[in-house]
Amino acid sequence: MSPTTLNEVAAVLRPARRILMICHIAPDGDAIGSLLGLGWLLRGLPLRADGSGAQAGERTLALVCDDGVPAPFGFLPGAGDVLTAPPPGPWDVVVSLDASDPARLGRAFRPREYGQAPLVVIDHHVTNVQFGTLNWVDTRAAATAQVLVDLAGALDAAIDRAAATCLLTGLVTDTRGFRTSNTTLDVMTTATRLMQAGADLAGITERALNYKPYSLIRLWGPALGRVRLQQHVIWTSITQDMRAAINAPDNGDSGLVSFLMDAPEANVAAVFNEKPDGKVEVGFRSKPGYDVSALALSLGGGGHPQASGCTIASPLADAEARVLPMLFAAAARNVKREA
Amino acid sequence: MSPTTLNEVAAVLRPARRILMICHIAPDGDAIGSLLGLGWLLRGLPLRADGSGAQAGERTLALVCDDGVPAPFGFLPGAGDVLTAPPPGPWDVVVSLDASDPARLGRAFRPREYGQAPLVVIDHHVTNVQFGTLNWVDTRAAATAQVLVDLAGALDAAIDRAAATCLLTGLVTDTRGFRTSNTTLDVMTTATRLMQAGADLAGITERALNYKPYSLIRLWGPALGRVRLQQHVIWTSITQDMRAAINAPDNGDSGLVSFLMDAPEANVAAVFNEKPDGKVEVGFRSKPGYDVSALALSLGGGGHPQASGCTIASPLADAEARVLPMLFAAAARNVKREA
Incomplete structure (x- = not known):
């Protein structure tokens, strides 16, 4: 089978009347931004009867995220229309956004209901398992939102202010505000183009990236009180007891692991988050x-070389004991220098 | 006196053979980046004898910062050449960079030694008191480095990789990585142009913006342990005792106040930093x-509406008691809504 091209993806999407779009669980700004952004691109794209060039009715779009839209992304245009479960089909096409494997789509992924509808996988994760009928996985892109800007070109779809706002949110959050090493000239040019289309960069950054509720800021006090640095690994943990003591919510840490990675002394960072069910969610940078993608993958998670995560079904102390040696090994191995 | 034009600044700089450049004390990335960046622009600019068009020797440049170059900016090309005091004159021209008033230049500012040399003030702070012979203060620019990119055009000076690296550092740090509300399309276009000239955005962000030594990360534990939120003001303080308890350095907090400002519940943020001499340095966002520029100014400090600071010569508790009512007032007054 020859690899999918962007034009093939466009050719499948353009005539489709009933489109189901799904992004991954525990959605970040790129998941929600790409879901809503593709929605706006398709809403703005005339649906034409084959060959005739005449208008031929409206598209039916369903935008689904099993976990709904997190508070920081509630400001995005169309956020209120995102469903937590797919409505009844049938569908002409199903699109998976920003998810590297079917499990990442959660309960929203119901392939037995799709019939003959092709599954189009659009993503930028290097760990993507290519589980679609068509797979457009551009690992050079810094965000799935950036892939969608290319797709807009292939679709000849206009990028309006709503689409630009959603897509720039994906770009800004996945690059942590143009900070990651995959923030290329293409990323900057794409961001500038989306600003020209009406997206408000400062407003997006303020709401989607900088959003740190007071309760979580307070949680960083005890979390940073127990931070450790050893063998170029910096790490800490957050327990349910710590959350209870200051009335912080059950989950979320507003990007503590990215913050830890700012230590010039460390090559690798990790935060161990005890969940209400006793499992431990671990974020790596x-x-x-x-490279922290390989170790996350070996622990049943996934991600990028510079950012990954996994969930471990054992108590916090056991999870730390299991993962720390892997972190020390990752921090000792400079992949670039070996290459 | 008619206002200075960028071409007048260029006309004064172009023929000058001996140039003294000074940036402000407690230098940030824009101060050091602009100082070094202008140095590289002028080094790359042919010095011609009037009218003849022929080469006419080398420029003598002195780059001075009273406080030297802080560790996070040590990677910038030319950082090792920055002096902490001006060498003996005479000078053809003296340039002040990113400083809103002469006091901000510290002991490096010695006007009695300048003789007939014009003082060229290049800045972007709205609080600039226009203390130069020529003043080019572009308050629409997000950074003095951005002003210098315009100046490069007026000088017809090439922006090489060294200049681009220094200038992008100024742009990235003063916009906190393209996060501030003055991150305009112009800023993005300028940043893209500097990347095209060879500046490594991710490397710059990594070293100049994200730099948070482990000792300061640890300091955030107790600092966030005492964070408060009241009347839309979020604030905390750092004492010398807290620093001593975890062996943190005497000063610096790696941008704690910017972090606090990420709380969606707050309109205004402040960090009170007790200095070794007992004075209190206060940062506002x-x-x-x-607007926090007016209150900073009234306390003897300065800055922008969104970011300012001052030093108060009284014990921590007194400083807090004096400043907090001003913060509550600033947080209650939406300047835009009134305008």
């Missing part, structure tokens, strides 16, 4: 040249 | 629509 690495400096350019180091 | 505000959300767009709120």
